[in-house]
Amino acid sequence: MSEYKINTKCVQSGYTPGNGEPRQIPIIQSTTFKYETSEDMGKLFDLEASGYFYSRLQNPTCDMVAAKIADLEGGSAAMLTSSGQAANFFAIFNICECGSHIVASSSIYGGTFNLIAVTLAKMGIEVTFVSPDATEEELNAAFKDNTRAMFGETIANPALTVLDIELFAKVAHAHGVPLIVDNTFPTPVNCRPIEWGADIVTHSTTKYMDGHGSAIGGAIIDSGKFDWMAHADKFPGLCTPDDSYHGITYAEKFGKEGAFITKATAQLMRDFGCVQSPQSAFILNLGLESLHVRMPRHVENGQAVAEFLEQNDKVVSVNYSGLKSNKYYERAQKYLPNGGCGVVSFELKGGRAAAEKFMKNLKLAAIETHVADARTCCLNPATSTHRQMTDEQLLEAGIPAGLVRMSCGLEDKADLIADLEQALAQI
Numbered sequence: 321m322s323e324y325k326i327n328t329k330c331v332q333s334g335y336t337p338g339n340g341e342p343r344q345i346p347i348i349q350s351t352t353f354k355y356e357t358s359e360d361m362g363k364l365f366d367l368e369a370s371g372y373f374y375s376r377l378q379n380p381t382c383d384m385v386a387a388k389i390a391d392l393e394g395g396s397a398a399m400l401t402s403s404g405q406a407a408n409f410f411a412i413f414n415i416c417e418c419g420s421h422i423v424a425s426s427s428i429y430g431g432t433f434n435l436i437a438v439t440l441a442k443m444g445i446e447v448t449f450v451s452p453d454a455t456e457e458e459l460n461a462a463f464k465d466n467t468r469a470m471f472g473e474t475i476a477n478p479a480l481t482v483l484d485i486e487l488f489a490k491v492a493h494a495h496g497v498p499l500i501v502d503n504t505f506p507t508p509v510n511c512r513p514i515e516w517g518a519d520i521v522t523h524s525t526t527k528y529m530d531g532h533g534s535a536i537g538g539a540i541i542d543s544g545k546f547d548w549m550a551h552a553d554k555f556p557g558l559c560t561p562d563d564s565y566h567g568i569t570y571a572e573k574f575g576k577e578g579a580f581i582t583k584a585t586a587q588l589m590r591d592f593g594c595v596q597s598p599q600s601a602f603i604l605n606l607g608l609e610s611l612h613v614r615m616p617r618h619v620e621n622g623q624a625v626a627e628f629l630e631q632n633d634k635v636v637s638v639n640y641s642g643l644k645s646n647k648y649y650e651r652a653q654k655y656l657p658n659g660g661c662g663v664v665s666f667e668l669k670g671g672r673a674a675a676e677k678f679m680k681n682l683k684l685a686a687i688e689t690h691v692a693d694a695r696t697c698c699l700n701p702a703t704s705t706h707r708q709m710t711d712e713q714l715l716e717a718g719i720p721a722g723l724v725r726m727s728c729g730l731e732d733k734a735d736l737i738a739d740l741e742q743a744l745a746q747i
């Protein structure tokens with residue numbers, strides 16, 4: 321499907337039924353698969369043949385949806401995971417182990433920050449956080465001999481900083497490691513990080529890809545471009561025989577295009593089991609079928625709300641990269657020419673108390689720990705998603721305590737603005 325435009329890929333990629341077959345992706349609700357001989361099945365276990373034997377490793381429904389996402393991002397292979405958290409954990413842990421180091425943007429999702437700063441640290445994986453605005457020199461300085469990956473978010477949740485993907489990729493590659501980019505907020509409709517040099521892309525499909533707040537999920541996409549064998553000393557897991565898989569060397573047997581996802585499936589999914597259910601994958605695919613229609617409306621509503629808030633005297637500042645006043649406007653024009661997403665953040669005069677009062681009075685926008693679905697919602701990160709962070713860490717990540725994050729849904733923008741207007745009037 322790779323010759324088609326993104327709009328067509330959203331609708332059609334991943335599944336092409338044969339004569340008389342179901343038009344919609346079949347939900348293969350089966351844990352296991354039947355074989356005539358143990359020899360047939362043995363070949364699957366040895367990764368000598370491709371096929372299905374147990375849905376913890378692979379399931380046809382999940383694979384069809386993963387193939388669509390790979391096509392949308394312009395990658396060579398992809399896999400679904402149970403959540404965005406699992407996707408980021410797998411993407412990093414697939415190439416890092418105890419004793420490894422990673423360089424990560426400090427401006428990332430709270431859950432990912434915690435995963436990297438606390439949980440991976442317990443596993444012996446060390447991190448150096450860098451500003452998303454660091455210069456090439458500063459980025460270079462963060463690298464060590466044991467650095468194995470660089471990580472950032474295209475548009476960070478909730479700080480809404482925009483990553484200089486090309487610069488991060490250049491620095492990562494100069495040090496012989498891949499750049500992993502979490503592309504959850506723009507989705508491949510608005511940005512395809514692989515086109516800017518990213519090697520691995522991750523998603524919380526829970527957000528815009530699903531788009532209706534229906535199913536938790538994640539995805540990992542490999543660009544198929546990183547040459548693991550050229551840096552074999554850094555990536556023994558990919559470039560030396562895997563004893564737990566009959567001595568297979570993933571980078572040799574599956575090449576640049578297949579090694580990363582095959583290893584993540586055969587080892588990490590086998591051992592950790594963070595699978596997406598076929599039901600969830602089916603729901604995700606329904607979301608993907610309209611992703612290209614929904615994203616422009618999320619952007620239109622986000623832009624309108626941001627412009628309205630910027631004019632209101634109860635608002636200290638508005639953070640939306642589609643505003644000319646925004647620090648990331650130029651960078652967003654480059655990486656997100658059709659707009660980024662529907663998430664806007666802003667700081668109200670009166671800090672935390674004003675934010676709470678304002679949110680309580682909103683009628684359309686609900687208070688939710690969620691973003692990126694059809695219905696507008698909002699939250700105060702300092703008292704919810706980011707409450708495990710210290711004040712210094714919050715500031716470093718660009719999240720003042722009185723910040724409100726608003727995810728503009730697919731309602732009429734005039735109704736959203738009227739709702740904001742009445743709630744602001746009550747502060």
Ligand SMILES: *Cc1c(COP(=O)(O)O)cnc(C)c1O
Nearest residue numbers: 403404405429477504524526537
């Ligand atoms: C929500 C989110 C995650 C985590 O995804 P879950 O599906 O909730 O596990 C990771 N990265 C970003 C940018 C997110 O917005």
